Amino acid sequence: MSMRTTTIRIRVLGLLALALLVAGGVPRPCAARGGAAAPPKPPPHPAHVVLVILGGGVRVADMQDKDCMPHLVAWAEAGRFVKDVASDASDGYEAAGRILTGRAERLDGAAKPRPAWPTLGEYVRASEAVPASGCWLVAFEGGDRLHLAHSTHARYGAVVAPATTYGQGPFAQPMESFLERMGRPLPLQPAAWEQLRGLRRISRQAASIWLPDSVDAGRPRAEQVEQALLRELDRKALLNRGPNPRDEEVFRAARTVLAVHRPVLTVLLLGEAEQAQASYESYRAILAANDAGLERLRQDVEADSVLAGRTTFVVVADRPRAEKPDAAGRLGEAPASKAGRPVGVVIYGPGLQRRPRLKGPRALEDLCPSIGHLLGVETPQATGRAWLDLLEPR
Amino acid sequence: MGRRSLLRPRATPALAALSVVALVLGVAALARAKDDFLPPPPRPDREFYVERIAPWIEANCASCHRGGGGGALRLADETDLLSDTARRRLDFERIAAFVLPRAPWESRLYLKVLAAGDGGDPHVGGSFLSTEDELHDTLLDFLSGATLTNLVPEVWFEQRELRANPKDEVTLDGRGSYDRDRDDMAHLGYWWTLHARPAESRVSIDDRRGSRIVFKPDTGGTYVFTLRVGDGKVWSAPRPLTVEVFSSVAVEQREPGGISDLEHADPQGLARLRRLYLDVLGRSPTPAEAVAEERQGIEALVDNILLRAEMGRAWVEEVSVRLGLYGDYRPESAEAADLALRVPAENLAPHEVERALALDPAFLRRHPPGRSLASAIARLLLEREPTAEETLAAVALADGQSADVPGLGTLDSARAWIVAVVDSDAFRRAAMLRRLARFVDSGAADKRVGHALRAAGEGGKAWRAYLEELLTDKAYLERKQLRPKDTVTFLRGLFIDLLERKPTDRELAALVAAVEAMGADTPAFAAIVRIMIDSGEAPIPLLVDIYDLPRWLKDRFLRYLGRPPTAAELAAYGLAIQHAEGGPELVIQALLTGAEYACR
Numbered sequence: 001m002s003m004r005t006t007t008i009r010i011r012v013l014g015l016l017a018l019a020l021l022v023a024g025g026v027p028r029p030c031a032a033r034g035g036a037a038a039p040p041k042p043p044p045h046p047a048h049v050v051l052v053i054l055g056g057g058v059r060v061a062d063m064q065d066k067d068c069m070p071h072l073v074a075w076a077e078a079g080r081f082v083k084d085v086a087s088d089a090s091d092g093y094e095a096a097g098r099i100l101t102g103r104a105e106r107l108d109g110a111a112k113p114r115p116a117w118p119t120l121g122e123y124v125r126a127s128e129a130v131p132a133s134g135c136w137l138v139a140f141e142g143g144d145r146l147h148l149a150h151s152t153h154a155r156y157g158a159v160v161a162p163a164t165t166y167g168q169g170p171f172a173q174p175m176e177s178f179l180e181r182m183g184r185p186l187p188l189q190p191a192a193w194e195q196l197r198g199l200r201r202i203s204r205q206a207a208s209i210w211l212p213d214s215v216d217a218g219r220p221r222a223e224q225v226e227q228a229l230l231r232e233l234d235r236k237a238l239l240n241r242g243p244n245p246r247d248e249e250v251f252r253a254a255r256t257v258l259a260v261h262r263p264v265l266t267v268l269l270l271g272e273a274e275q276a277q278a279s280y281e282s283y284r285a286i287l288a289a290n291d292a293g294l295e296r297l298r299q300d301v302e303a304d305s306v307l308a309g310r311t312t313f314v315v316v317a318d319r320p321r322a323e324k325p326d327a328a329g330r331l332g333e334a335p336a337s338k339a340g341r342p343v344g345v346v347i348y349g350p351g352l353q354r355r356p357r358l359k360g361p362r363a364l365e366d367l368c369p370s371i372g373h374l375l376g377v378e379t380p381q382a383t384g385r386a387w388l389d390l391l392e393p394r
Numbered sequence: 395m396g397r398r399s400l401l402r403p404r405a406t407p408a409l410a411a412l413s414v415v416a417l418v419l420g421v422a423a424l425a426r427a428k429d430d431f432l433p434p435p436p437r438p439d440r441e442f443y444v445e446r447i448a449p450w451i452e453a454n455c456a457s458c459h460r461g462g463g464g465g466a467l468r469l470a471d472e473t474d475l476l477s478d479t480a481r482r483r484l485d486f487e488r489i490a491a492f493v494l495p496r497a498p499w500e501s502r503l504y505l506k507v508l509a510a511g512d513g514g515d516p517h518v519g520g521s522f523l524s525t526e527d528e529l530h531d532t533l534l535d536f537l538s539g540a541t542l543t544n545l546v547p548e549v550w551f552e553q554r555e556l557r558a559n560p561k562d563e564v565t566l567d568g569r570g571s572y573d574r575d576r577d578d579m580a581h582l583g584y585w586w587t588l589h590a591r592p593a594e595s596r597v598s599i600d601d602r603r604g605s606r607i608v609f610k611p612d613t614g615g616t617y618v619f620t621l622r623v624g625d626g627k628v629w630s631a632p633r634p635l636t637v638e639v640f641s642s643v644a645v646e647q648r649e650p651g652g653i654s655d656l657e658h659a660d661p662q663g664l665a666r667l668r669r670l671y672l673d674v675l676g677r678s679p680t681p682a683e684a685v686a687e688e689r690q691g692i693e694a695l696v697d698n699i700l701l702r703a704e705m706g707r708a709w710v711e712e713v714s715v716r717l718g719l720y721g722d723y724r725p726e727s728a729e730a731a732d733l734a735l736r737v738p739a740e741n742l743a744p745h746e747v748e749r750a751l752a753l754d755p756a757f758l759r760r761h762p763p764g765r766s767l768a769s770a771i772a773r774l775l776l777e778r779e780p781t782a783e784e785t786l787a788a789v790a791l792a793d794g795q796s797a798d799v800p801g802l803g804t805l806d807s808a809r810a811w812i813v814a815v816v817d818s819d820a821f822r823r824a825a826m827l828r829r830l831a832r833f834v835d836s837g838a839a840d841k842r843v844g845h846a847l848r849a850a851g852e853g854g855k856a857w858r859a860y861l862e863e864l865l866t867d868k869a870y871l872e873r874k875q876l877r878p879k880d881t882v883t884f885l886r887g888l889f890i891d892l893l894e895r896k897p898t899d900r901e902l903a904a905l906v907a908a909v910e911a912m913g914a915d916t917p918a919f920a921a922i923v924r925i926m927i928d929s930g931e932a933p934i935p936l937l938v939d940i941y942d943l944p945r946w947l948k949d950r951f952l953r954y955l956g957r958p959p960t961a962a963e964l965a966a967y968g969l970a971i972q973h974a975e976g977g978p979e980l981v982i983q984a985l986l987t988g989a990e991y992a993c994r
Binding site for chain 2: 133142144154159163165170174175176177178179180181182185186188189191192194195196198199203204205206207210211212214216217218222225226229230233235260
């Protein structure tokens with residue numbers, strides 16, 4: 001065999017191996033030949049997205065700082081961290097409007113009107129025929145923040161608005177007056193839950209022949225939701241408010257929403273990082289507390305059989321902050337820039353390409369079509385571009 | 395504290411027990427054309443607003459409600475106007491839409507700013523007033539139609555609901571009414587109206603102008619009187635006073651939380667009584683009611699229950715909640731306001747009750763033109779899914795165009811659509827099926843609907859006779875299969891069973907909204923049970939105060955489930971009550987959050 005023939009054979013084998021790799025990796029014989037079943041392949045796209053807007057301005061560096069936001073850094077390592085996403089919004093309200101509408105429109109932050117263009121929540125509800133309970137906006141305060149839930153657009157608007165809640169939480173908020181009078185319940189100890197479960201079971205058995213199947217009281221899923229509601233109401237949780245009390249309320253409300261409704265889209269609007277204007281130390285403490293809140297959300301999702309493995313988290317800062325604190329220990333707003341001030345985005349969960357090549361400029365308004373792409377939802381009025389270089393194709 | 399806050403009703407248990415004032419409530423607001431002799435209740439005065447109310451509105455409401463801000467109230471845009479006075483006048487026009495002259499105390503403006511603890515509605519912007527605040531009285535004056543020179547007098551009753559036996563002499567006392575301008579009440583004028591009475595009654599009022607009147611009911615049923623007071627310049631809005639007349643059994647009171655005498659009750663009689671209470675009055679009987687009434691003959695019991703004003707309120711509340719008409723969307727029309735009281739008085743048929751509520755302006759506010767209207771009309775009124783053509787028609791109406799609705803022709807407004815639907819046979823049938831489904835399963839309701847519609851078509855008396863026949867039927871009374879409670883029935887029953895009182899309309903509306911927001915009934919019910927248990931308001935004895943555990947447990951089973959415990963249950967609950975992590979509270983929680991309690 002000549003040297004030339006050998007070289008050609010090596011090249012052909014090399015091309016074959018490359019073709020196999022491109023086609024999806026090496027063959028897996030076991031599953032194909034009836035051996036032990038391979039673990040189920042995770043779905044390429046999520047069925048649920050949790051979008052967290054870190055309002056109040058957060059530096060890119062802080063989102064990459066293991067000392068400050070260790071869980072978010074871990075998410076970025078397992079998923080993707082995108083820096084240099086341009087945010088030239090004048091304030092947090094406008095930034096959130098851009099993220100949710102996918103358009104770089106100026107919003108008058110002082111008047112806080114509804115956006116004129118449909119929001120991501122409206123797209124999700126309109127195109128997928130999702131009920132209001134399948135799409136939520138959870139804000140750190142009421143009123144103007146909730147204006148971002150839906151637009152004044154003629155073809156969208158209130159009809160396909162997502163459900164909204166803030167502060168007290170989706171269950172507690174409507175019965176605020178009742179709670180004011182009756183007080184809130186105390187948490188039930190695990191041993192008490194055991195007792196309760198046993199008693200409910202024995203009574204269910206006693207009446208089983210007369211009970212309709214539709215009554216789920218005492219069944220595991222009903223108990224899971226009951227525990228989530230009682231967690232939201234927990235009297236003690238109100239006393240231990242931490243450095244980020246309003247953001248903590250958002251997390252608590254979001255946990256209820258996720259546990260009860262398992263929404264297609266959940267948007268959390270945080271805002272305590274604004275404290276940076278007063279104290280750098282407070283700002284860092286808030287970010288750390290919010291990081292812990294994010295991790296609790298992730299754990300809830302992982303513990304839920306429907307959400308686990310099918311939920312993607314998108315965490316984005318609404319605007320950046322100055323690089324360094326001033327002499328008074330305050331961290332001001334980042335100076336304006338022609339190219340837009342950069343913020344960070346973390347995407348974690350299914351729907352990401354394994355080895356993406358990131359290219360081209362990015363902006364806040366890209367998030368709406370990108371999340372639309374993740375969920376398979378059209379966002380026709382958005383002018384941002386979906387990050388197809390980063391996301392699994394559909 | 396202003397005088398009004400002293401005199402206005404508070405959420406005391408006694409008052410709450412007396413007034414399960416319907417969700418819809420405007421029961422307090424009956425102003426129909428029967429007192430044409432008097433001018434209508436005064437409307438708010440613009441100058442009073444500009445002088446006394448506008449500064450407060452601007453300080454508290456304008457930041458959110460001006461300049462394209464949130465909520466239904468849109469104050470004038472600052473850029474539109476030249477002067478403060480002109481702007482305030484324009485604000486007044488907008489605000490006047492949130493005032494209910496026939497029942498100022500039910501005005502949306504008032505309830506939105508009132509503290510939740512005083513009965514205010516949920517408000518994104520928070521509450522700004524309590525009944526202790528001086529401005530509270532001023533705001534009520536404004537809503538009542540006060541001018542800068544004269545405040546409107548106010549009707550006051552010690553009790554707004556009275557009970558009597560047939561042939562009893564009943565005294566209606568309006569002498570607590572007062573003038574906001576003067577301490578001397580001698581100049582007050584009174585005007586009584588008999589607003590509703592049973593169909594067969596011939597009772598009338600002899601002295602319409604007395605501060606106190608006496609009447610003698612000639613038949614059982616619900617009588618509704620209204621009183622207006624005048625100060626020589628203006629007449630107040632009418633306040634209703636309800637008199638329920640039926641042969642009531644004296645109820646012996648017992649210590650709250652203690653053991654009732656239910657163990658001596660006939661189990662079959664107790665089961666029948668619970669069924670009637672849960673199905674017709676939408677709540678379980680109190681132990682005292684159960685002990686007093688379980689031995690009554692079934693015909694007498696059905697007759698009594700159908701006469702009660704509570705029956706009308708329960709039904710109207712249930713329909714209102716189903717249509718989404720509660721909280722911000724509580725009905726506002728005069729027809730809807732006195733509906734609950736007309737039900738037992740006039741034996742209204744299902745389509746008449748639902749029609750009045752569907753035609754209320756609040757229905758269109760709750761389900762505005764567009765997809766949500768098409769869905770509401772189809773699902774809530776006609777029990778089916780909306781068609782694509784109907785959805786398109788609803789969107790066209792939302793765009794201000796006329797629309798072709800299949801089967802109904804060309805319609806030029808959403809209201810015209812609703813009117814056409816509620817006058818249709820399909821709606822009558824759907825409403826009747828919904829009502830029958832309260833008492834029988836859906837298969838039986840289908841079989842009965844033709845007969846029931848004929849009875850309803852013959853008038854109130856025939857419809858009432860049909861209902862009596864249905865509720866005394868052996869198949870109905872001895873049915874064993876359980877059915878899930880609806881939200882309102884569960885909550886009403888829970889208040890009776892746990893707190894030993896009826897819920898106020900505000901409490902009911904708040905809890906219904908919370909359950910609806912969750913879309914998961916039984917877990918939400920269970921959480922509410924826990925709130926009530928931990929509130930300290932539920933009379934639950936300490937373990938050391940229970941001397942006879944098996945007897946106490948049996949009593950709780952009878953009260954909550956209408957049956958004694960099985961041997962296995964007695965053993966398990968007996969252990970749990972003595973367990974370190976158990977106790978009486980956990981036992982009660984288990985009973986009230988179990989599958990059986992969630993059924994009726």
